[in-house]
Amino acid sequence: MDPLIAVVGATGTGKSKLAVDLASRFNGEIINGDAMQMYRGLPIITNQIPIEERNDIPHHLLSCVDLEAEAWRIGHFKREALRLIDNIRSRGKLPILVGGTHYYTQAVLFKDQLVGEGSDEDEGPEPTKELSSTSDKWPILDSSPEVLMEKLREVDPIMAERWHPKDARKIRRSLEIYFQTGRRASEIYAEQKILKNESVMKDEGLLRFDNTLIFWVHAEKEILNARLDSRVDGMIEQGLMAEAQTMFDYLQKKESQGIEVDQTRGVWVSIGFKELAPYFAAVQEAELSAEQLEELKLSCVESIRTATRQYGSSQIKWIRNKLWQALSDADMTRRLYIMDSSNVKDWDECITKPSENIVQSLLKEKPTPDPKSLSKLAKTVLSAKEDQARAQPVSDMQCFTCDICNKTTNGKEQWNIHLNGYSHKRAAKSAARKAERDAYFRKKELEAQQAPSSGADPRGI
Known part of the structure; x- marks a missing residue:
């Protein structure tokens, strides 16, 4: 077997602790998947697990990058993580990937991620060289979001429709792909999607490693927010x-x-x-x-x-949407286990023991339990995702702009939410009343223009 354990979740939920628990129990080594924790000399700001809590477990890609270095791009991280996974396995140990930069994790877990989905879109030159050269070759890449979007509409209107006009990073990346390859990102996206569908039809699997388990360390929102506030105080x-x-x-x-x-x-x-x-x-x-x-x-x-609270929410949103969808496409949602860390006093009962039992079942090639059976929180979250998937198939992302509210949304789901929202309905009513008033005054003005002047004889004499 070539097993891989991944631990994901929002900041402050206990990902690092679970990774150490599992590594201690199953002779594992840990690969850090958090972009900020790769920087050395800043253990507090980057929330690195203290040395005394690592239980002598080797931690790779942790505190390994100088302060002035760029954060690794996805392709660079993926290559290095896969090299480490092979190395750890060659020594008879269990690789455990843990971190909050979830597009890093997802690039390792899945084959051939698509352009625009937090994936292998930066394959090619080493990241530091690429970052320093693209704007030199194409100065427009340093322009404002408005200028970038205007250029993207010119060279790749399909991708322009996909991104929010203010999302400079994604717009810039689509232009980079066009400049570097001479091809539209939308064309590459369409080709990769065909390959992905063919892979599903051939039953080749989209997970990079068949024996993969993903533990999502999660907590109730109110509890997590309070914990994060306290965590900031502790960091100070x-x-x-x-x-x-x-x-x-x-x-x-x-x-x-x-x-x-x-x-x-x-x-x-x-x-x-x-x-x-x-x-x-x-x-x-x-x-x-x-x-x-x-x-x-x-x-x-x-x-x-x-x-910190906002970052935690964005991490959860990524797991609920991007990671879940990737697992759903691979027909592997059964490999995602939510571990409820709302009550840290019950860590052993709620986290350590059930996660160890699941890993033990995988390693012994025994059936693993239904992910919804682990806790009330797991059942609630996973059942909701399954219901949503049945009720509304996911369609390609597209931006929609409301001329009334002057607001742009990503995707049909957010567009429908906006249309049914109180603010839009109120603005629509106000616009309708204004249109009626304008029409009324135009009519009056037209009637006044067509009426005989006051000094003229109505008989035409």
């Missing part, structure tokens, strides 16, 4: 401010050397630094009072809490 106590100050000082040093650091990529977008940057800048400028500085600091910390 552990030295978050000092790490963020180090990053700020690094930027100041580079600036004094005339070197501009792109803060829209790499570790600079990690939650914690960018929210505190205004505070450090204010301290350096020394124009605020002590009270004003403390108020600004508290405001920045609250921004970290908000950003």
Whole structure:
């Protein structure tokens, strides 16, 4: 057997702990799948599992990238992760992939992911070389989203319809594909979709490894949000401010050397630094009072809490939509197990023991349990996804623009939600009333123009 265990979930749910539990029990080694945790020297900001909690388990791709390096692109991560999986297996050990950058994880789990679906769309040159060269070759890639979208509509109108006009990253990537290959991304997407369907028809399987298990460590929303707020407080106590100050000082040093650091990529977008940057800048400028500085600091910390909650929600959304759909396409939703970490006091009973039993069944080639049978939360979430899949087949993504509300949505589902929403209905009624008034006044104006002037004889004499 060539088993692979993957652990996914929102930040703060306990993914790293479960990975260590399983690695300890089954002679495993862990591969980090979190882009920010690859950076060295920032264990608190990037939420790396403390050394004392790793139980001497080898952790690969953790704290291995310098501060100034770009975050790895998907193809680069996939190649390195697959190399490590082979290496770990060759030593008779169990590879366990864990992390919150779920498009990394998904690229490893599935074959031939499609363009635009968080996949192998960056295969080719090494990422650092590609990132530094594309805008040099094609300066338009550094333009505003509006300019990028105008160009994409010109060269690939199908992809232009797919993306939101403000989603500069996806628009830029579609243009990169066109410039680098000389072909429209939409054509490549269509070809890959045909290959994907043929793979399903041949029953070849879309999972890269047949013996794959995916554990989704999940928690009730209110409980998780409260836990994340508390986690931020703990990170500050552990030295978050000092790490963020180090990053700020690094930027100041580079600036004094005339070197501009792109803060829209790499570790600079990690939650914690960018929210505190205004505070450090204010301290350096020394124009605020002590009270004003403390108020600004508290405001920045609250921004970290908000950003952390939002990031957790986006991770869950990815699993519910992207990962679930990929598993559904592969007819492998039975390999996704939700582990309820809402009550950490019951960790052993709710997480450790059931997950170990499932892995044990896989390794012994015995039937694994129904994922919905593990907990009430698992049954609720998975049943809802199954009902949704039966009721509404997933169609290709397309953007829809409401001229009344001046709002653009991605996909038919979000479009229907918008059309049935209170704000749209109110705006539609208001627009209808305005149209009626305009029509009324136009009619009156036309009647006035057609009526005889007051000084004319109505008999025409």
